Amino acid sequence: GAGVSQSPSNKVTEKGKDVELRCDPISGHTALYWYRQSLGQGLEFLIYFQGNSAPDKSGLPSDRFSAERTGGSVSTLTIQRTQQEDSAVYLCASSLTFGTGKKLFFGSGTQLSVL
């Protein structure tokens, strides 16, 4: 596609339910990032994919969070047993792998609200 696509754009769920957030990166971009943003603040790094592998998952807040990427393309971020503190905007970005100061292209995010 022309840009990074994320779905759903909004998700309202009840505490304790599982949710899946999807990211479709720009075709040909081998690097994929997930970030979390609370209340218009800065971005909190969650996980990085290079192809289908995740060499850096250091930002995942707990074992309730997991992510996978298949075919070097689409990625899914899963949050199990959601808690109210999980409420935030989840942003996905993709980029070419190499080069100094590589440009990240972001999707519009998924606004997650846990009631």
Add this chain to the structure above:
Amino acid sequence: TQLLEQSPQFLSIQEGENLTVYCNSSSVFSSLQWYRQEPGEGPVLLVTVVTGGEVKKLKRLTFQFGDARKDSSLHITAAQPGDTGLYLCAGAVSGGYQKVTFGTGTKLQVIP
């Protein structure tokens, strides 16, 4: 963990005024970027600086990378309402895959 602190956190100014936003860290970065984010959208890259002391200009916006590559500033001349948004700095360290760490953000409002 590479922390990037931005100041000020919030800024509300009148159209036509000048402003400067700062991005500071104790870590050295191989490159530093500035992004702007509007409500309901993802951040969009404005500029990348890679050399200590580098200055880049983008119309009314001037970006500078500190000599030691630990800090950066964004200066806007004669701010316009269209400049309103959340400004984010982002640093990448050399080696590995160059993890990109984002700053705490500066929310700018330009009042007509």
